Amino acid sequence: xxxxxxxxxxxxxxxxxxxxxxxxxxxxxxxxxxxxxxxxxxxxxxxxxxxxxxxxxxxxxxxxxxxxxxxxxxxxxxxxxxxxxxxxxxxxxxxxxxxxxxxxxxxxxxxxxxxxxxxxxxxxxxxxxxxxxxxxxxxxxxxxxxxxxxxxxxxxxxxxxxxxxxxxxxxxxxxxxxxxxxxxxxxxxxxxxxxxxxxxxxxxxxxxxxxxxxxxxxxxxxxxxxxxxxxxxxxxxxxxxxxxxxxxxxxxxxxxxxxxxxxxxxxxxxxxxxxxxxxxxxxxxxxxxxxxxxxxxxxxxxxxxxxxxxxxxxxxxxxxxxxxxxxxxxxxxxxxxxxxxxxxxxxxxxxxxxxxxxxxxxxxxxxxxxx
Amino acid sequence: xxxxxxxxxxxxxxxxxxxxxxxxxxxxxxxxxxxxxxxxxxxxxxxxxxxxxxxxxxxxxxxxxxxxxxxxxxxxxxxxxxxxxxxxxxxxxxxxxxxxxxxxxxxxxxxxxxxxxxxxxxxxxxxxxxxxxxxxxxxxxxxxxxxxxxxxxxxxxxxxxxxxxxxxxxxxxxxxxxxxxxxxxxxxxxxxxxxxxxxxxxxxxxxxxxxxxxxxxxxxxxxxxxxxxxxxxxxxxxxxxxxxxxxxxxxxxxxxxxxxxxxxxxxxxxxxxxxxxxxxxxxxxxxxxxxxxxxxxxxxxxxxxxxxxxxxxxxxxxxxxxxxxxxxxxxxxxxxxxxxxxxxxxxxxxxxxxxxxxxxxxxxxxxxxxx
Numbered sequence: 039x040x041x042x043x044x045x046x047x048x049x050x051x052x053x054x055x056x057x058x059x060x061x062x063x064x065x066x067x068x069x070x071x072x073x074x075x076x077x078x079x080x081x082x083x084x085x086x087x088x089x090x091x092x093x094x095x096x097x098x099x100x101x102x103x104x105x106x107x108x109x110x111x112x113x114x115x116x117x118x119x120x121x122x123x124x125x126x127x128x129x130x131x132x133x134x135x136x137x138x139x140x141x142x143x144x145x146x147x148x149x150x151x152x153x154x155x156x157x158x159x160x161x162x163x164x165x166x167x168x169x170x171x172x173x174x175x176x177x178x179x180x181x182x183x184x185x186x187x188x189x190x191x192x193x194x195x196x197x198x199x200x201x202x203x204x205x206x207x208x209x210x211x212x213x214x215x216x217x218x219x220x221x222x223x224x225x226x227x228x229x230x231x232x233x234x235x236x237x238x239x240x241x242x243x244x245x246x247x248x249x250x251x252x253x254x255x256x257x258x259x260x261x262x263x264x265x266x267x268x269x270x271x272x273x274x275x276x277x278x279x280x281x282x283x284x285x286x287x288x289x290x291x292x293x294x295x296x297x298x299x300x301x302x303x304x305x306x307x308x309x310x311x312x313x314x315x316x317x318x319x320x321x322x323x324x325x326x327x328x329x330x331x332x333x334x335x336x337x338x339x340x341x342x343x344x345x346x347x348x349x350x351x352x353x354x355x356x357x358x359x360x361x362x363x364x365x366x367x368x369x370x371x372x373x374x375x376x377x378x379x380x381x382x383x384x385x386x387x388x389x390x391x392x393x394x395x396x397x398x399x400x401x402x403x404x405x406x407x408x409x
Numbered sequence: 410x411x412x413x414x415x416x417x418x419x420x421x422x423x424x425x426x427x428x429x430x431x432x433x434x435x436x437x438x439x440x441x442x443x444x445x446x447x448x449x450x451x452x453x454x455x456x457x458x459x460x461x462x463x464x465x466x467x468x469x470x471x472x473x474x475x476x477x478x479x480x481x482x483x484x485x486x487x488x489x490x491x492x493x494x495x496x497x498x499x500x501x502x503x504x505x506x507x508x509x510x511x512x513x514x515x516x517x518x519x520x521x522x523x524x525x526x527x528x529x530x531x532x533x534x535x536x537x538x539x540x541x542x543x544x545x546x547x548x549x550x551x552x553x554x555x556x557x558x559x560x561x562x563x564x565x566x567x568x569x570x571x572x573x574x575x576x577x578x579x580x581x582x583x584x585x586x587x588x589x590x591x592x593x594x595x596x597x598x599x600x601x602x603x604x605x606x607x608x609x610x611x612x613x614x615x616x617x618x619x620x621x622x623x624x625x626x627x628x629x630x631x632x633x634x635x636x637x638x639x640x641x642x643x644x645x646x647x648x649x650x651x652x653x654x655x656x657x658x659x660x661x662x663x664x665x666x667x668x669x670x671x672x673x674x675x676x677x678x679x680x681x682x683x684x685x686x687x688x689x690x691x692x693x694x695x696x697x698x699x700x701x702x703x704x705x706x707x708x709x710x711x712x713x714x715x716x717x718x719x720x721x722x723x724x725x726x727x728x729x730x731x732x733x734x735x736x737x738x739x740x741x742x743x744x745x746x747x748x749x750x751x752x753x754x755x756x757x758x759x760x761x762x763x764x765x766x767x768x769x770x771x772x773x774x775x776x777x778x779x780x
Binding site: 041045047056060069070073075077083086093107108111113233266267289294298363 | 484
């Protein structure tokens with residue numbers, strides 16, 4: 039068979055929808071020799087990771103853990119645990135990841151109702167209120183930061199409505215957690231998940247997840263076993279909780295890296311970190327407008343972490359990305375789903391959110407687009 | 410909130426049921442900066458990982474991939490994809506992980522029949538034949554290397570029987586792949602999975618999985634969608650195959666590490682690697698007998714990768730493990746399930762399978778047990 043050489047990968051600057059660049063401190067920590075998943079040292083590290091995750095989620099939720107898979111595994115854990123066959127689920131669909139939620143919820147037997155808006159728009163509290171008044175739902179699922187469109191769904195005024203109608207609010211925070219405010223307790227969000235490879239600043243491989251008291255009670259009231267063994271929170275809670283019951287072998291090194299990335303967030307401070315993400319996003323937006331490029335999302339709903347740039351008429355969007363990758367070793371993303379071919383997706387998340395990256399990307403685009 | 414220090418973990422020598430020690434080359438590769446999951450360089454690396462996995466699985470199966478989760482996610486992928494509600498599944502139950510298979514298969518709606526043997530024994534082809542003659546099964550699931558008992562289930566003569574009865578053979582190779590022969594094609598195994606953190610010699614975080622043509626055809630004949638989005642092989646095959654359709658963000662760094670670990674297996678050679686595992690296991694067994702300790706599994710069914718040692722009467726098994734951990738920084742495992750408190754589990758897998766580790770463990774046990 040073929041003999042393979044040493045790993046020989048040209049480093050990139052990651053300015054796409056994720057993964058983002060990882061700080062050398064986090065990479066160095068990732069490479070520390072693993073210990074056992076039931077070693078007292080690792081159990082202690084799990085406690086620390088939980089504590090640090092509560093800090094970034096701004097929550098007191100006991101059940102705040104890192105799921106042993108990437109962001110999509112976080113989404114799957116949310117639906118697997120909080121949907122039983124026949125349950126009514128309302129999904130706000132205005133992008134690729136909310137569509138994925140529909141597919142996932144249906145696989146767990148949910149009766150899914152879609153509330154639809156064009157890609158790039160968000161839902162108002164009134165729209166949620168009307169939808170629930172017309173027909174209640176056990177679970178309402180929204181994407182806080184839609185990675186496919188670059189739109190930010192405000193969540194602050196929605197949980198109250200959902201709770202009044204007897205439901206739980208589930209939020210996808212994959213592209214927001216660690217890059218912009220996510221206030222689980224203040225907003226009353228019942229279930230939220232994220233990924234490690236975007237604004238958190240670690241490599242992909244874990245999915246932070248938090249479950250509030252209302253959702254925890256719903257989990258305990260389930261009539262059926264969770265239809266997913268690996269992601270069953272009733273048993274995972276035993277592993278992450280004081281019982282420490284063996285469930286599965288956690289990705290040890292990824293948990294080392296996550297701890298270090300979270301520690302760097304703590305050192306920077308949440309407010310300073312959010313301000314950094316916003317300042318670099320605003321620099322990027324201003325620079326793109328100078329290049330006569332237009333943005334897909336209106337300013338008031340624009341994500342500071344992920345910007346969707348309209349591809350000008352007559353420009354080959356894939357060729358631009360290819361040139362960026364090959365000539366500059368810079369990755370940006372193409373459009374997904376309904377926006378395929380129509381936008382570029384530029385992420386400034388975690389360690390990638392640096393002033394030098396904005397300057398470099400704008401200069402490269404100026405050259406490639408001839409503007 | 411609490412301020413956390415730098416990662417401060419005392420390194421261990423991992424001689425338990427896994428994870429095992431990881432070679433510095435693999436750890437160094439793990440820490441290489443991530444690139445995007447759709448970067449041509451990463452897509453190329455995925456091809457290489459698939460090729461190297463086919464080599465260790467000894468298979469030509471096209472659908473040979475690394476599932477983005479730990480070993481248990483591999484087990485879950487196997488049952489989620491090859492069980493539809495109402496399907497008959499026969500599980501050979503003689504340990505903790507085969508019990509887990511029963512629970513998992515039932516969560517996907519299987520009608521599970523258990524073929525039971527005491528923990529530490531294995532199943533003969535005749536027993537499988539009789540069970541299937543009495544009642545056929547769409548899927549027969551066996552654990553090749555039972556991590557909870559230390560028993561090796563021969564598989565060579567079983568697939569033919571399963572196929573004659575119209576079923577598929579699924580094998581758990583978590584504690585065998587890379588440490589002893591696993592001949593997927595020669596044996597006719599239809600579905601097999603493993604973990605990266607045992608005999609493969611990488612950290613935990615991925616689950617190698619291979620699917621043969623019979624199973625692939627069964628997947629295509631499914632009447633229902635796979636009841637698990639994250640582990641759906643019909644869509645994962647599009648990401649790992651030539652279509653390269655986005656599915657989820659793969660754990661980039663873990664795939665770097667897996668490639669390096671597999672490359673080290675290729676360099677050593679499968680036969681030499683298996684001989685190393687066997688030689689060190691035999692040294693261990695002889696040494697344990699010299700210490701007047703007895704082994705739980707009969708020699709002919711004993712795993713070379715994981716040895717179950719009977720705890721002598723009057724010895725506090727947990728105290729021995731605690732002393733090993735605290736005084737020697739050596740981890741061995743305790744018993745699981747039916748063998749809890751009755752055995753120690755000693756793994757000599759991957760980079761942990763070294764002559765010096767055998768000598769050191771025997772010396773430590775001699776001292777601690779006062780023999």
